[in-house]
Amino acid sequence: MVSLKLRDLRKSFGGFEVVKGVSFEVSEGEFVVFVGPSGCGKSTLLRMIAGLEEITAGELLLDGARVNDVAPDRRGLAMVFQSYALYPHMTVEQNMGFALRLAGVGKSERRRKVEQAARILQIENLLNRKPANLSGGQRQRVAIGRAIVRNPKVFLFDEPLSNLDAALRVQMRMELAALHRELKGTMIYVTHDQVEAMTMADRIVVLREGLVEQIGSPLSLYNEPVNLFVAGFIGSPKMNFLPAGLLSRDGGRVELSLSPDVRLTIDDVAETGSAQALTLGVRPDMIHVADHGPLRGQVLLVERLGNETLIHVDAGIGSEPVTVSHQGQYAVSAGEAVGLSIDTRRIHLFSPSGRRVARGLQPTQV
Amino acid sequence: MAKDTQSKARGPAVRTGPLMAPAVSLLVLWMIVPLAMTIYFSTLRYSLLQPDAVSFVGISNYIFFFQDPALWTSIVNTLSLVGGVLVASIAIGTLLAVVFYETFPGASIARLLVVAPFFVMPTVAALIWKNLLMHPVNGLFAFFARSLGLPPVDWFSSLPLTSIGIIVTWQWAPFATLILLTAIQSLDREQLEAARMDGARGLTLFYHITLPHLARAIGVVAMIEAIFLLSIFAEILVTTNGGPGSATTTLPYLIYKTALLDFNVGMASTGGIMAVVLANIVGFFLIRTISRNLDS
Numbered sequence: 001m002v003s004l005k006l007r008d009l010r011k012s013f014g015g016f017e018v019v020k021g022v023s024f025e026v027s028e029g030e031f032v033v034f035v036g037p038s039g040c041g042k043s044t045l046l047r048m049i050a051g052l053e054e055i056t057a058g059e060l061l062l063d064g065a066r067v068n069d070v071a072p073d074r075r076g077l078a079m080v081f082q083s084y085a086l087y088p089h090m091t092v093e094q095n096m097g098f099a100l101r102l103a104g105v106g107k108s109e110r111r112r113k114v115e116q117a118a119r120i121l122q123i124e125n126l127l128n129r130k131p132a133n134l135s136g137g138q139r140q141r142v143a144i145g146r147a148i149v150r151n152p153k154v155f156l157f158d159e160p161l162s163n164l165d166a167a168l169r170v171q172m173r174m175e176l177a178a179l180h181r182e183l184k185g186t187m188i189y190v191t192h193d194q195v196e197a198m199t200m201a202d203r204i205v206v207l208r209e210g211l212v213e214q215i216g217s218p219l220s221l222y223n224e225p226v227n228l229f230v231a232g233f234i235g236s237p238k239m240n241f242l243p244a245g246l247l248s249r250d251g252g253r254v255e256l257s258l259s260p261d262v263r264l265t266i267d268d269v270a271e272t273g274s275a276q277a278l279t280l281g282v283r284p285d286m287i288h289v290a291d292h293g294p295l296r297g298q299v300l301l302v303e304r305l306g307n308e309t310l311i312h313v314d315a316g317i318g319s320e321p322v323t324v325s326h327q328g329q330y331a332v333s334a335g336e337a338v339g340l341s342i343d344t345r346r347i348h349l350f351s352p353s354g355r356r357v358a359r360g361l362q363p364t365q366v
Numbered sequence: 367m368a369k370d371t372q373s374k375a376r377g378p379a380v381r382t383g384p385l386m387a388p389a390v391s392l393l394v395l396w397m398i399v400p401l402a403m404t405i406y407f408s409t410l411r412y413s414l415l416q417p418d419a420v421s422f423v424g425i426s427n428y429i430f431f432f433q434d435p436a437l438w439t440s441i442v443n444t445l446s447l448v449g450g451v452l453v454a455s456i457a458i459g460t461l462l463a464v465v466f467y468e469t470f471p472g473a474s475i476a477r478l479l480v481v482a483p484f485f486v487m488p489t490v491a492a493l494i495w496k497n498l499l500m501h502p503v504n505g506l507f508a509f510f511a512r513s514l515g516l517p518p519v520d521w522f523s524s525l526p527l528t529s530i531g532i533i534v535t536w537q538w539a540p541f542a543t544l545i546l547l548t549a550i551q552s553l554d555r556e557q558l559e560a561a562r563m564d565g566a567r568g569l570t571l572f573y574h575i576t577l578p579h580l581a582r583a584i585g586v587v588a589m590i591e592a593i594f595l596l597s598i599f600a601e602i603l604v605t606t607n608g609g610p611g612s613a614t615t616t617l618p619y620l621i622y623k624t625a626l627l628d629f630n631v632g633m634a635s636t637g638g639i640m641a642v643v644l645a646n647i648v649g650f651f652l653i654r655t656i657s658r659n660l661d662s
Contacts, residue, residue, distance in 0.1 A: 087578075099564035
């Protein structure tokens with residue numbers, strides 16, 4: 001059963017189109033995360049689903065019914081805002097029960113539902129406080145509670161964790177995932193933080209400039225990004241992009257050169273046209289420091305995270321330094337010359353247009 | 367001894383009293399001297415018609431004043447004027463603030479125009495209303511009434527205090543609009559959106575979200591307006607002269623009449639003290655109501 005269906009949704013402000021035709025479906029009980037850089041239209045898309053922005057064109061179907069022109073409160077959705085948007089003059093209980101009160105639900109029924117939601121979120125002791133007397137995490141819970149009380153068809157979250165400090169964010173991330181398991185509700189979650197997307201989502205929708213770049217499970221996006229943008233956006237630290245010149249092509253087998261003395265051959269490459277300049281994508285953990293590695297370069301910067309060491313090396317390939325992620329601690333300092341070798345099990349090849357043309361390559365020589 | 371050092375440690379190291387004395391004594395003189403003189407005059411039998419026959423009479427001025435029905439009429443008039451104008455100007459100001467919060471073509475010019483009456487001098491405003499708008503023969507309102515076939519209203523004869531209230535409201539509603547508009551602009555947009563998601567719209571949205579948000583600002587407007595409205599004078603002088611009868615004689619106007627038309631300085635000073643007391647009573651209640659709002 002399909003819970004929510006977007007059919008070629010578009011949104012323009014003035015003459016400027018910010019959402020340029022988005023189509024996908026969210027099934028019941030699914031946790032879908034919209035992710036993308038600022039200005040990609042993810043929040044606008046969420047607000048269109050919520051009914052806070054008018055839909056310029058396209059159709060929004062909720063349980064099969066078109067809801068384009070239905071008022072926000074009649075769509076049966078609930079939204080958690082980035083700033084929590086609690087009503088400062090109401091107590092927590094009044095905040096959570098506000099929607100029910102406006103809907104004409106009786107006092108005792110209201111109280112029962114509010115208490116039930118408060119129990120789930122463990123904020124029963126806060127019910128008589130006002131938002132000003134709550135901490136950030138508590139306000140966050142109240143905002144979520146306000147959504148739960150309404151028992152919505154779909155929960156909408158607009159970057160709800162971005163105002164919390166790092167430790168609390170990790171905790172709330174786990175709690176939200178647990179809440180999703182408990183409520184089995186359909187949830188749509190907007191974030192610019194790919195870690196939140198990776199950890200919570202059943203499916204991720206990657207957006208860029210108002211268009212869907214890719215939809216898929218977190219690991220499928222990580223393992224099989226369809227293009228340079230998704231490859232660069234998903235995964236932290238970011239994937240390395242190395243310019244590779246096409247030397248020759250024989251059917252699906254191509255020979256590439258990374259630098260004058262580093263060549264590799266790749267099988268099963270899709271059509272790339274006549275272009276000579278391709279891009280090789282290598283995740284930082286697939287590059288290793290090796291004294292006799294084929295690539296050589298000078299260390300620019302070392303970031304020691306304890307469990308992981310990030311080494312930025314100027315390898316003379318492309319304009320960006322190559323990032324190497326070394327598990328554990330590694331004794332190297334800036335200015336040293338190091339050799340690098342590339343683990344070839346999970347590297348990606350992109351055509352000049354940014355499309356991925358091959359993965360899981362078996363180069364004959366690196 | 368130990369107590370001494372402790373209190374010293376808590377206070378500033380230098381004695382600040384002498385440093386603040388000039389400013390404080392100036393303020394005290396500024397406030398106390400006129401007040402003391404008024405109290406002094408209020409205990410004298412002092413009429414400008416018999417300037418030689420000044421004598422100390424104790425509290426008999428007060429006794430006389432309290433027995434004068436004009437005092438109670440004027441206090442009732444003052445309170446109705448202040449109360450009516452407060453309610454009307456805040457209601458109109460809130461409405462205009464909500465209207466002008468929306469953006470529409472020419473909104474900035476409209477906002478400027480709506481504030482304009484506040485900058486018109488009280489006498490000028492009152493004369494415009496008296497002669498151009500409310501005049502039973504030449505006035506615009508009379509013209510409208512006649513063109514609808516209705517008898518024109520003689521505003522200052524039949525509804526004197528209401529008429530003055532309307533003029534003063536016209537002057538003070540812009541002030542309320544200005545303050546409330548700034549307040550409404552600070553309302554969090556996401557809060558409004560959350561309320562919309564919760565099903566609030568139109569009047570319920572206004573009542574549950576906008577109005578509570580404006581409560582503080584409304585309190586401040588009420589406080590400031592009350593201070594100025596208690597001393598409304600020019601509008602009465604140029605329109606009704608306190609009449610007909612004593613229908614528009616407020617406490618300030620009564621004091622003016624006693625001092626400058628009856629030449630009774632002693633009695634006028636007594637009225638002045640009454641006005642101070644009244645202002646303090648009004649101020650006390652207002653501040654108490656508002657500070658309760660501000661706490662929450």
